[in-house]
Amino acid sequence: MNSLLIPQEAQALNAYDDKSFIKEDHSHQMHPNDPTRVAVFPAEKDRGTNFEPFPVETRKFHISTPPPTPLQLFQLFLPISLVERWVQYTQSWLSWLKENNIIDSWKHPMMKNARLRAWQGTSVAEVYVWLAVLIYMGIHKERTIQSHWGTPKPGEQRPLHSIIKFMPNWKFHILHRHLRPFDYTKIDETAPLPKVFQACDEWSDHIQAASAEIFIPGSHLAVDECMIRYTGRSNDTTVVKGKPIPRGFKIWVIAQHGFFIHWFWHITGAQYGAVGVELPPAKRRCTRRTKGDTTDELIPLNSTQSVVAALANTLPKATYHVFVDNLFSSADLFRSLRMHGHGATGTARPNSGIHEELVHDLKGDKRLSTSYDFNQIKVIPTPDNMVNQIAWKDNRLVLFFTTVFSGQERVERRRKKPTSKKPEARQIRRFFGDEAIRDISIPGVAAGYNDEMNHVDRGD
Numbered sequence: 220m221n222s223l224l225i226p227q228e229a230q231a232l233n234a235y236d237d238k239s240f241i242k243e244d245h246s247h248q249m250h251p252n253d254p255t256r257v258a259v260f261p262a263e264k265d266r267g268t269n270f271e272p273f274p275v276e277t278r279k280f281h282i283s284t285p286p287p288t289p290l291q292l293f294q295l296f297l298p299i300s301l302v303e304r305w306v307q308y309t310q311s312w313l314s315w316l317k318e319n320n321i322i323d324s325w326k327h328p329m330m331k332n333a334r335l336r337a338w339q340g341t342s343v344a345e346v347y348v349w350l351a352v353l354i355y356m357g358i359h360k361e362r363t364i365q366s367h368w369g370t371p372k373p374g375e376q377r378p379l380h381s382i383i384k385f386m387p388n389w390k391f392h393i394l395h396r397h398l399r400p401f402d403y404t405k406i407d408e409t410a411p412l413p414k415v416f417q418a419c420d421e422w423s424d425h426i427q428a429a430s431a432e433i434f435i436p437g438s439h440l441a442v443d444e445c446m447i448r449y450t451g452r453s454n455d456t457t458v459v460k461g462k463p464i465p466r467g468f469k470i471w472v473i474a475q476h477g478f479f480i481h482w483f484w485h486i487t488g489a490q491y492g493a494v495g496v497e498l499p500p501a502k503r504r505c506t507r508r509t510k511g512d513t514t515d516e517l518i519p520l521n522s523t524q525s526v527v528a529a530l531a532n533t534l535p536k537a538t539y540h541v542f543v544d545n546l547f548s549s550a551d552l553f554r555s556l557r558m559h560g561h562g563a564t565g566t567a568r569p570n571s572g573i574h575e576e577l578v579h580d581l582k583g584d585k586r587l588s589t590s591y592d593f594n595q596i597k598v599i600p601t602p603d604n605m606v607n608q609i610a611w612k613d614n615r616l617v618l619f620f621t622t623v624f625s626g627q628e629r630v631e632r633r634r635k636k637p638t639s640k641k642p643e644a645r646q647i648r649r650f651f652g653d654e655a656i657r658d659i660s661i662p663g664v665a666a667g668y669n670d671e672m673n674h675v676d677r678g679d
Contacts, residue, residue: 542671
């Protein structure tokens with residue numbers, strides 16, 4: 220057994236990783252009310268001489284034999300036993316409301332003619348029907364929920380929705396408001412996990428367990444943030460511009476081909492993010508921990524980067540190639556993943572600690588004074604030769620960190636001539652000449668990133 224030191228500068232530990240610690244010094248918060256952080260390091264001045272690529276053998280994902288019917292597949296992720304508990308939770312909640320003569324947790328009074336007085340609760344079958352109606356409404360859009368139960372007048376061109384045969388409008392609404400997929404008596408208002416996530420944590424855990432049961436991931440995965448649509452009022456919602464769903468609850472996901480394998484809730488009030496465990500001041504000094512590994516040094520990561528290491532650690536033991544965008548990238552994160560036995564590739568920000576020569580080149584590219592030809596690359600290893608730093612000239616200069624690609628790999632891709640007439644597009648337009656489409660041998664690092672980074676967005 221080897222002993223590992225918790226450095227004095229450690230501010231928190233990663234609950235899912237014992238090869239790194241959380242240190243926020245070289246990072247800044249992206250938004251005032253959101254703990255998401257981005258790495259900020261001075262540009263690297265030194266360089267290595269002989270980068271050592273980390274080998275990752277390509278493996279395809281494997282799906283075990285699914286249940287024989289679509290309904291049974293659905294019930295793998297929402298089993299009858301879980302819905303039975305929902306029915307019990309809802310009955311308990313209904314009894315509490317009637318005993319207190321109120322209609323909700325804000326204690327609004329129950330009117331004499333309220334439908335809730337006559338409602339005797341629900342059943343497993345009825346909950347499944349309600350969910351089917353909810354899914355149907357998500358596919359067949361109407362201007363209002365009520366419109367799904369409307370019947371067209373003579374001569375009116377509008378659909379007659381079949382769901383009206385299975386559930387009346389009032390029943391849908393009463394279930395929508397009062398169905399409880401959680402035990403309301405066990406919600407802890409003082410817990411670090413917000414109650415909105417406590418309410419769905421049981422189902423979330425089951426979905427992840429069921430996913431792991433049928434889906435064995437392949438070698439290439441992506442980690443990214445993802446948004447769950449929410450239009451109500453909550454202090455735990457987040458705004459992420461550029462996402463298909465810009466406002467909602469944010470989660471951190473590791474995915475492959477749009478299949479979400481594992482995720483963590485993004486907690487807006489958590490000082491050290493989704494996986495950070497704060498160290499008491501008395502323990503913020505060099506102390507030893509036991510670990511059955513030969514590594515003798517922990518790597519500092521900020522709280523957002525720590526999510527990547529944590530999600531990788533939830534996967535079945537194997538070697539993976541993890542793709543991330545520039546929200547996460549720094550040389551330290553890639554060293555940490557390499558220490559875990561994983562390769563990594565991602566785009567890089569100019570202030571992420573990438574080599575100063577590449578930062579200078581990027582500034583020149585923005586001023587349209589670049590010395591790069593279209594499709595040219597420059598490669599500079601980090602001083603320890605563990606991480607490669609690459610600049611590639613596409614429409615603009617793109618920076619990468621990688622532990623897998625040497626920079627010599629090339630992949631054929633069919634590209635269209637850009638229609639943009641902006642100054643930065645002149646070089647690539649000259650390359651295409653009169654051809655609208657060309658087959659181009661682009662760097663493997665760029666092709667790999669473009670192919671693999673959208674695993675989360677496909678399912679978002």
